[in-house]
Amino acid sequence: MSSARAASRRATILEVAHQAGVSKTSVSRYFSGERDRLSETMQTRIASAAKRLNYRPNQMARGLKGGHSRLIGMLIADILNPFSVAVMHGVEQACRAKGFSLVVCNTDNDPAQERDHLALLAAYRIEGLVINAAGQPSRELKQLAEQGTPLVLLDRSLGELEADEVGLDNARTIDMALDHLSSKGYGDLLYLSEPTSQASSRQIRLERFEQQRELRGLTGRALSLSLDKEASSLEQAISDFLASPSQRPKALLCGNGNVTLAVTRALQAKGVVLGAIGLMGIDELDWCQLVTPGITTLAQPTKDIGRAATEALLQRLEPNGKAAPPRRIHYQPKLLARGSTQDPPTSTA
Amino acid sequence: MSSARAASRRATILEVAHQAGVSKTSVSRYFSGERDRLSETMQTRIASAAKRLNYRPNQMARGLKGGHSRLIGMLIADILNPFSVAVMHGVEQACRAKGFSLVVCNTDNDPAQERDHLALLAAYRIEGLVINAAGQPSRELKQLAEQGTPLVLLDRSLGELEADEVGLDNARTIDMALDHLSSKGYGDLLYLSEPTSQASSRQIRLERFEQQRELRGLTGRALSLSLDKEASSLEQAISDFLASPSQRPKALLCGNGNVTLAVTRALQAKGVVLGAIGLMGIDELDWCQLVTPGITTLAQPTKDIGRAATEALLQRLEPNGKAAPPRRIHYQPKLLARGSTQDPPTSTA
DNA sequence: TTGTAAGCGTTATCAG
DNA sequence: CTGATAACGCTTACAA
Numbered sequence: 001m002s003s004a005r006a007a008s009r010r011a012t013i014l015e016v017a018h019q020a021g022v023s024k025t026s027v028s029r030y031f032s033g034e035r036d037r038l039s040e041t042m043q044t045r046i047a048s049a050a051k052r053l054n055y056r057p058n059q060m061a062r063g064l065k066g067g068h069s070r071l072i073g074m075l076i077a078d079i080l081n082p083f084s085v086a087v088m089h090g091v092e093q094a095c096r097a098k099g100f101s102l103v104v105c106n107t108d109n110d111p112a113q114e115r116d117h118l119a120l121l122a123a124y125r126i127e128g129l130v131i132n133a134a135g136q137p138s139r140e141l142k143q144l145a146e147q148g149t150p151l152v153l154l155d156r157s158l159g160e161l162e163a164d165e166v167g168l169d170n171a172r173t174i175d176m177a178l179d180h181l182s183s184k185g186y187g188d189l190l191y192l193s194e195p196t197s198q199a200s201s202r203q204i205r206l207e208r209f210e211q212q213r214e215l216r217g218l219t220g221r222a223l224s225l226s227l228d229k230e231a232s233s234l235e236q237a238i239s240d241f242l243a244s245p246s247q248r249p250k251a252l253l254c255g256n257g258n259v260t261l262a263v264t265r266a267l268q269a270k271g272v273v274l275g276a277i278g279l280m281g282i283d284e285l286d287w288c289q290l291v292t293p294g295i296t297t298l299a300q301p302t303k304d305i306g307r308a309a310t311e312a313l314l315q316r317l318e319p320n321g322k323a324a325p326p327r328r329i330h331y332q333p334k335l336l337a338r339g340s341t342q343d344p345p346t347s348t349a
Numbered sequence: 350m351s352s353a354r355a356a357s358r359r360a361t362i363l364e365v366a367h368q369a370g371v372s373k374t375s376v377s378r379y380f381s382g383e384r385d386r387l388s389e390t391m392q393t394r395i396a397s398a399a400k401r402l403n404y405r406p407n408q409m410a411r412g413l414k415g416g417h418s419r420l421i422g423m424l425i426a427d428i429l430n431p432f433s434v435a436v437m438h439g440v441e442q443a444c445r446a447k448g449f450s451l452v453v454c455n456t457d458n459d460p461a462q463e464r465d466h467l468a469l470l471a472a473y474r475i476e477g478l479v480i481n482a483a484g485q486p487s488r489e490l491k492q493l494a495e496q497g498t499p500l501v502l503l504d505r506s507l508g509e510l511e512a513d514e515v516g517l518d519n520a521r522t523i524d525m526a527l528d529h530l531s532s533k534g535y536g537d538l539l540y541l542s543e544p545t546s547q548a549s550s551r552q553i554r555l556e557r558f559e560q561q562r563e564l565r566g567l568t569g570r571a572l573s574l575s576l577d578k579e580a581s582s583l584e585q586a587i588s589d590f591l592a593s594p595s596q597r598p599k600a601l602l603c604g605n606g607n608v609t610l611a612v613t614r615a616l617q618a619k620g621v622v623l624g625a626i627g628l629m630g631i632d633e634l635d636w637c638q639l640v641t642p643g644i645t646t647l648a649q650p651t652k653d654i655g656r657a658a659t660e661a662l663l664q665r666l667e668p669n670g671k672a673a674p675p676r677r678i679h680y681q682p683k684l685l686a687r688g689s690t691q692d693p694p695t696s697t698a
Numbered sequence: 699t700t701g702t703a704a705g706c707g708t709t710a711t712c713a714g
Numbered sequence: 715c716t717g718a719t720a721a722c723g724c725t726t727a728c729a730a
Contacts, residue, residue, distance in 0.1 A: 010474070022716080023716070023718075025716070029709095037715065037716090038716085056472050057472060059708095060410075061707035061708040061722090062707080062708055063708090064409045064410050064722050065721080067722080079437070080435070088428070096462075103450070106441060113445075116445075120408075124408045124409065125409060286610055287610075287639065287640065290639075291641075363724095371701090377723095377726085381725075388700085406724075410724040411723085412724095414706050415726090699730105701730075705724100705726090707722105708721100708722085709721090714717080
């Protein structure tokens with residue numbers, strides 16, 4: 001009623017103190033979890049004044065004073081990839097549970113955007129960073145690391161940088177795929193990946209595929225290409241593979257969800273019957289069970305990954321957390337076998 | 350070499366000033382786009398000192414002083430919904446282009462989380478808010494609005510609150526769906542929606558469906574239910590619909606992408622052939638073209654929506670932007686006709 | 699063109 | 715238990 005304060009500004013701690021007839025300090029204490037050190041009277045007076053003025057402590061000021069932004073940053077290479085979003089969901093929930101907020105930045109796989117975003121996150125003095133981008137560690141990233149900002153790498157490793165890593169057990173994943181495919185009778189394989197330069201996990205998967213394929217005496221090859229820029233060469237590669245002579249049933253293995261989508265489209269355009277030609281993907285997607293006769297996948301435990309990443313990060317924030325040696329946490333995928341790896345042409349036919 | 354500064358702390362403006370042998374003010378000017386008012390010498394000295402110390406202005410401090418956080422908040426009801434992510438992508442790009450950063454908060458359709466997130470965003474003094482949540486405006490939201498934080502509602506309207514609205518032309522969308530379905534020969538329709546209480550757009554679509562269905566002399570009904578909690582009643586509703594006697598070809602219309610997914614799963618479990626039973630969805634998804642024989646959809650222009658929302662918001666931030674009357678921007682969807690609405694059983698059979 | 703000094707809203711360090 | 719007072723890192727009049 002009597003206050004002439006502009007309606008468009010948040011109340012400050014000083015205003016609350018005046019209204020309540022106490023000092024700034026007491027109000028600060030009230031809002032910093034030291035209520036127990038205040039008398040009953042004081043508490044109620046502050047509470048009502050704060051409510052009346054609709055007061056919220058200004059995080060900017062808090063952060064400035066104490067050096068605690070309570071902010072965690074997350075860099076995502078491709079926000080349109082459902083896998084990334086699922087992991088982010090996990091990270092966000094875990095952060096919230098611990099009283100941190102998550103600032104998410106999408107780089108669209110663009111190093112320039114990545115640098116910009118890192119500068120921004122640095123400017124807001126984030127206390128930790130979860131990264132699912134960065135083929136090569138940028139200067140910005142190194143600086144952040146040097147200043148002691150804890151880093152967690154998702155599904156990547158960045159040699160020079162000291163950081164925890166959380167992700168899939170990539171070698172094991174490829175092995176599981178090969179186990180499944182050969183058990184079903186597929187012996188001529190094409191592995192398709194997005195460019196390996198952008199992520200170490202892609203590199204590992206691809207190398208493991210080639211190594212194991214040979215070791216197991218399977219024929220076929222591995223190929224990495226950009227889905228955006230080389231769409232036509234993807235089609236071509238698939239055609240070539242399907243046309244190549246072979247004694248053994250053919251199957252395609254997709255390095256991630258994006259590839260599975262692109263390959264499924266291509267296969268459908270060619271009128272290929274799934275199962276006759278095997279198809280298997282790393283990453284589970286909503287629709288894999290819906291495309292006749294169902295696409296076999298290896299599902300990543302996205303929720304676990306997100307939670308583990310956050311926990312690793314927050315542990316580093318604890319008093320003596322920085323000292324611990326880098327963690328390497330690797331999860332096993334889960335096989336979801338479906339019709340797309342069910343009916344290879346029988347050699348007995 | 351000589352600096353004894355702890356490696357784990359960001360340099361401050363004062364340290365840069367010392368290194369460069371100039372005053373704080375000049376350094377501040379250098380980093381606030383007033384370089385032209387500084388002599389060449391000064392500029393180079395500051396530049397090199399800053400680089401040497403790896404200096405970045407502290408946004409917290411900046412925000413405190415000037416009252417500008419340069420932060421935009423976004424509240425998303427369901428981050429796992431690809432539509433939301435696509436819009437968010439658009440919002441984020443537009444923000445970045447204008448020098449703002451976006452803080453995204455996912456509420457998982459939970460009012461409690463929504464309140465928490467709003468409190469948080471308020472604490473960081475965001476300058477504007479894009480909302481795709483909030484069935485009922487919470488107290489927190491009202492307060493934010495009262496303080497003059499510009500609001501943009503995505504695909505919702507919140508009567509009492511003054512805010513811009515950006516979204517689909519819901520009535521027209523339903524009309525387009527009905528036009529398409531009846532032109533293909535479907536005359537007995539079931540409309541499925543997620544709970545209308547959570548979003549006004551759902552309400553509008555559902556009402557429009559019932560109104561127009563009757564006006565056009567079509568049979569059928571509309572139903573709204575929770576996909577999580579009432580999965581079994583969804584199955585039941587579909588069964589009932591399919592079993593109900595009718596002279597005219599039956600089709601299902603899905604109120605959004607989540608519903609399309611759930612319905613497609615249910616239909617497949619029942620062994621229904623798409624097309625014989627029509628299926629159409631609002632929202633385009635990656636896989637709609639992949640599920641045989643393709644699912645007809647009405648695609649929302651997500652990028653346009655995201656950009657429009659941001660533009661509306663940022664205009665309010667300009668000197669006299671607050672005065673303008675609330676905008677209502679409604680986009681038309683795009684029809685993607687596919688096999689799922691192609692082959693109704695001919696009445697002539 | 700450059701510098702000085704007074705805050706921005708909090709919290710932390712002292713006294714009482 | 716409570717309250718002054720000095721920072722935190724930066725911007726912005728106001729001087730020079």
